[in-house]
Amino acid sequence: MSKEVLPGSCRGVCVKRLTNCIGAWHKSRYTGFTLIELVVVFGLILVLSGLVLSTVGYVRKKGARARAETEIAAMAAALESYKSDYAAYPRGNADLSNTTPYDTDTLDPVNNVNPAATPIPNVYTKASLYLYKQLSGDSAGNRQVTSKSYFTFKPNMLYPDDQTQDVQYIRDPFGNSYGYSTKKASDPSANGYNPTFDLWSTAGVAQSPTPAPPATLQDLWIKNW
Known part of the structure; x- marks a missing residue:
């Protein structure tokens, strides 16, 4: 019995078709991503997102300082x-009374270190409000300005934001009350740093970092001493 042999042209077509089929199957099999x-x-993506967020946070904090x-x-x-x-x-005093001790003498920059406590300590807000008024x-x-003004406060420096409400305190860029103290000026032997006045922002820091340095919260503050 004789074997039929396909012409060369037919064999080429069959091989080409078979090759195309295998290639298509291989391509379809590896089109998607593997789990790995x-x-x-x-x-x-997570690593890059973390780097971007940390950079943005650093830039904002530096800008606030x-x-x-x-x-x-x-x-x-x-x-x-x-x-x-x-x-x-x-x-x-914030209420402009003559009652002593004055609000600005009561705020102690050595011991009253956290204006971000809830509620915000009155020693911060009262001294800050008095400074604003003066x-x-x-x-x-x-x-409403009714007497000589020595400083024009921008709206974002005052709390609350609502311009129809009375001012409660001068707000720092971190959202807390600025600190203003004349404790050392009133009594040279008392806590404080300057014999004139102490003016500071706690820079949004509520507790000392561990380990030190810096050793105290005041080392992280933005201040006039």
């Missing part, structure tokens, strides 16, 4: 202008 490839891709330094320097300059007129730095010329705290 997906895990690697998602891992890289720079703004606080500028605001403290500007308020300190305004306090010098105030002293030129009154021969003394502002020292008193520098702004808004003695009622209702955002």
Whole structure:
């Protein structure tokens, strides 16, 4: 019995078709990602996202510190202008009463270290409000200037944001009350740093880092001493 042999042209066509079929099958089999490839891709995405977020957080914090330094320097300059007129730095109570001890003498920059506590400590807000009233010329705290102004506060420096409400305190870029104290000025033997006034932002730090340095919260503050 004789065997039939396909012509060369037919054999070429069959081989080509078979090759195409195998190639198509191979391509369809490896078109999608494997589980390992997906895990690697998602891992890289998470790492890159973490780097971006940490960088953004660092930039924001650095910007807030720079703004606080500028605001403290500007308020300190305004306090010098105030002293030129009154021969003394502002020292008193938020309600402008003569009751002692004054609010600005009560705030202690050595021991009253956390304005971010809930509720915000009155020692911070009262001293801050008194400073606002003296520098702004808004003695009622209702955002209406009625006397000489030594400093123009931007809306984002005052709490609350609602411009129709009375001011409660001067707000630092970290959302807390600025600290203002005349404790050392009232009593040289008392806690405090400057014999004139202490003005600071706690920079949003509520507790000392571990391990030190820095050894104290005050080392992390933005301050005029």
